[in-house]
Amino acid sequence: MIGTGIGVGIVGLGGMGNLHARSVSELGAEVVAGADLVEQQRRRFATEYGATTYETHEGLVVDDAVDAVIVTTPNRFHEPIAVDALEAGCHVLVEKPLAHTLESAERIARTAAAADGICMVGFHNRHAASMALFDEQHARGRFGDLTHIEANYVRRRGVPGPGSWFTDPELAGGGSLLDIGVHALDLALYTLDFPEISEVSGVARTTFGTEEEYADPDGFGENWDAESETYEVDDSVSAFIRCANGETISLEAAWATNREESMAFRVRGTEAGAQFDIGDTNLDILEAGTAGCDHYANVALTGDSSLTGYEAQDEQFLATIAAETTPETNTIEEALIVQRVIDAIYRSSETGRATQLAEVDLEAEHRARIN
Incomplete structure (x- = not known):
């Protein structure tokens, strides 16, 4: 084994x-x-x-x-x-x-x-069956050039609860963005092959954490007591990311917000689009054509439900160790880029302005810093 x-x-x-x-x-x-x-x-x-x-x-x-x-x-x-x-x-x-x-x-x-x-x-969601299906179709050129990604990781009510380390900025560093939004952000950057990023704009909100009457129908936060602990992290974030070659990413992350929950991941390409739920098994491909008559074509691919992102990720880790090679995925360089974009989203929220990253090759800058 x-x-x-x-x-x-x-x-x-x-x-x-x-x-x-x-x-x-x-x-x-x-x-x-x-x-x-x-x-x-x-x-x-x-x-x-x-x-x-x-x-x-x-x-x-x-x-x-x-x-x-x-x-x-x-x-x-x-x-x-x-x-x-x-x-x-x-x-x-x-x-x-x-x-x-x-x-x-x-x-x-x-x-x-x-x-x-x-x-x-x-970042285990890269290895879920839905993403494996997308990667193969993308490698075959089915989607053409990718232009935009809508990435969602939204809970309607799902704050971990005051008093947990998740809501302590000294322990977590942030709230919904660093906890669950990071999955959607990493997947978007991975899908676009970690492009050069020119501008990041974002707003982080702390809306529900201090509410004494916070409704929690699923009991996600367990014993809610808004006065027992400080709550200084974001419970929802909206962000928009521009890449140097024109690709864009819209990101929605939330522990709690008054909208339907969603883990929808939508990819737009010049030849076709794709959509699936983050971490899910299946992939839908959306196309249009003229053969016979102008038409839409929706193709549903059903993946292997036994393939889990965690197992595939751990297998990559162990295989890389066994082969004595450098990692080809889930690299620290990629994770550092994700962290830089998160930092830029928070800085944009604090300043009320977009954070400019024009003409910065993040991976090259990282190599220069550590060499």
């Missing part, structure tokens, strides 16, 4: 940590270590995987059995864990986003550039 002989340590043993642990185990890797501040989590993890557990990551990254580290902690702690793991010679997979701030993300990137191990970032 692809992960045979690779010892994996998980830092952060909550839901995401366990998801990755199960995934890499099924791919043949051995989960040898775990770290979490919560003793109960450590005990459960040790029992399930027979793994050595640590209260903090410092002991885990120097454990001789650990070849690769997967980081699933709150955003603020991505940097110290990833940096220590890379400096210890481990391979690293960091859950999205790369970090809680652009400066922190850049420090991880500099460390990764000098490290022997690889560093990848957890």
Whole structure:
């Protein structure tokens, strides 16, 4: 199996940590270590995987059995864990986003550039069946030149709740944009092959987090108490991104807003368009033609429902380690570009003006910074 002989340590043993642990185990890797501040989590993890557990990551990254580290902690702690793991010679997979701030993300990137191990970032929706279908059709030229992407990750009511790390700007770095909007943004930039970006405009809103009468029909935020904790992060963001070659991206991200929920991802091309839900299995292709008479053609492609983005992403991580090559996807350079655009959206919201990035090749600038 692809992960045979690779010892994996998980830092952060909550839901995401366990998801990755199960995934890499099924791919043949051995989960040898775990770290979490919560003793109960450590005990459960040790029992399930027979793994050595640590209260903090410092002991885990120097454990001789650990070849690769997967980081699933709150955003603020991505940097110290990833940096220590890379400096210890481990391979690293960091859950999205790369970090809680652009400066922190850049420090991880500099460390990764000098490290022997690889560093990848957890944007699993690139590997979902819907995106795999799109990539193949796009490679065949079916869509022509891509012109615009509408990217949505919108909950009608889905604020994690005051008191969680998600709503603490010191731990998360931001709200709905850094939590769920980052998925839609990364997928849009990935679809356009990370084009040069000229201008970013955005508005971040904090509307619902302080409401005592916040309606939460699904109980997403559990015990809501608007006065118990501070809430200083965005619960919705609207953004528009112009690329140097004319492509554009419109982004809607929300934990809560008075509209229908949506994870719709729509791609416009000169020859055809595509639409699917982020992370979903199926892909719809929208075309028009003149054969016989002028007509519309809607083609539905049904993907393999057993293909999950998380499993495919973890497989890429383990395969890259096994082959001793550099990553071809989910690279730290790409994640740094995503982080820069997020930073630009927040800066645009603060200033009330578009953030100009004209004539800046973000990937080349990144290489110049870390070399």
